[in-house]
Amino acid sequence: MESEKVTAFINYLDRRTTSVQEDILRLTADDRRDEANFEKIRANIFQIVKSMLQASARMSQEESERVGFLESKLALFQETWEGYLRKAKEHGDDLKIVQEQTRLEALAEIQDVFRKTWG
Numbered sequence: 001m002e003s004e005k006v007t008a009f010i011n012y013l014d015r016r017t018t019s020v021q022e023d024i025l026r027l028t029a030d031d032r033r034d035e036a037n038f039e040k041i042r043a044n045i046f047q048i049v050k051s052m053l054q055a056s057a058r059m060s061q062e063e064s065e066r067v068g069f070l071e072s073k074l075a076l077f078q079e080t081w082e083g084y085l086r087k088a089k090e091h092g093d094d095l096k097i098v099q100e101q102t103r104l105e106a107l108a109e110i111q112d113v114f115r116k117t118w119g
Helices: 004-029 033-059 063-091 094-118
Strands: none
Touching (some): 004 094
């Protein structure tokens, strides 16, 4: 059985995914495909984090171990995406810059809720 914190965090990820998917539909309907594509990136981040947390249950039933696993993955994502952002800036790749900024924005939001949940 999931703890209340894990359940609340998964619910948060589900709500944010749904909200972003609604934004994608609205932006697409408004013929704002570029913005919709960036929102798709954001939605994917929420879904990836949820999948990782759920997959961690196969590794351990101990919440502290599962949370530690997720925390390490979030840190790895941040380090990796910050590196990609630096390279995109070095190469003047504006599209890649915005994509990496979008990933990092979603990650920062997730990390904030993660810290508030598990302190």
